[in-house]
Amino acid sequence: MRIALHAKAVHPDSIPYMRQVVEELVARGAELFISKTFQKHLHNFGESFPDARLFSRTDSLEGMDFIFSLGGDGTLLDTITYIGALELPVVGINTGRLGFLATMPKDKIREVIDALYNSYFSYDYRSLIHLDADQDLFEGRNYGLNEFTILKKDTSSMIVVHTYIDGEFLNSYWADGLIVATPTGSTGYSLSCGGPLVLPQSNNFVVTPVSPHNLYVRPMVVSDNSVISFEIEGRSNHFLVSLDSRSRTVDASVQMAVRKEAFRAKLVKLSDYNFFDTLRQKLNWGLDNRN
Missing domain, CATH: 3.40.50.10330 (Probable inorganic polyphosphate/atp-NAD kinase; domain 1)
Incomplete structure (x- = not known):
């Protein structure tokens, strides 16, 4: 080998x-x-x-x-x-x-x-998220397994992320930022911001605001066949965008949209692996003194 x-x-x-x-x-x-x-x-x-x-x-x-x-x-x-x-x-x-x-x-x-x-193994295929932008932000590796994130930078003031799905206006998020997570990423940053758990093979994205000013705004699950695009504004002209752990500073002029990547991640899974066991053991999911 x-x-x-x-x-x-x-x-x-x-x-x-x-x-x-x-x-x-x-x-x-x-x-x-x-x-x-x-x-x-x-x-x-x-x-x-x-x-x-x-x-x-x-x-x-x-x-x-x-x-x-x-x-x-x-x-x-x-x-x-x-x-x-x-x-x-x-x-x-x-x-x-x-x-x-x-x-x-x-x-x-x-x-x-x-x-x-x-x-004695199988493959666990995981969808990836792909970033389209009018600038080369991630040296050609514009995909991630967990999430794409837009965050405020250089100021304590919130930003506004105008968000569109397939060209139709969804919402203007007044927040510290916005996360678009894959099913894999639903157990990461999105979860800590109140997003739902999504099973790995679900064909979805999770759109999760980070500390939204409008308390009635909640995370939203959308089809991963969607193209999600953004316009950003704020008191500062610079914002932080990230794919998983890689981040870049951009200004408000950059045009960005995300969609499902054409290829997938291929994780090796042994016969005793179970996603629900991992949820319970690693995230203490459902842990209660009674059980």
Whole structure:
């Protein structure tokens, strides 16, 4: 197998698990490739995997069998930006904290790799959100797994986000910002702002205002076949837009719209994975002293 490895950051406590991943793969004859970002962090701790070849975000990963995301959910979101339209299967090993997306536990690395080599897994396809803009805001990687967000910047004053669905006026959101989340992203920032939980395979976007001034404005679920466009105004001429953890400053002249991306994220799912179990275990969903 040809396997790519990526970590957005490295904590000293996670190094033994990362080393085990490499050792298990090498023992099975895998050809390894490691991201330059991962290699840089390893070097800071005096670690290296000399038999692995390096790749950067601009290199194509075509021909790889899997890419391992070694870290938490933020690392998995970053890993998706390396893949693009290849739909390369992502193996999320959780060496971070929450592990809502990176669901494979670090204490079962050998079992995970055995499952890959024996095909004891399936794929969990997740829709992505795509940003169209009249400026290149994200270096051609204008897609995200969780959400697109518009936020105020440089001032405590709220902003107004005039929002349209398929060209028809929806609402003017007087708020600190606006989130358009995928079903995957419904358990993230959108949820913390009062948005609903949406099952991963739902064909929807969730439009969620951030601290809206109009208290009767609520999150809205819309079809992901929609094109959602925006006009922004505020006392400051500069605003913050983000795709997952990547953010850029823009001015009010930029034209932006979001839609469903043409390709998907392809997450590796082991046989014992269940979304509802993950909700209960990771988010304490439905937790009550009575149960």
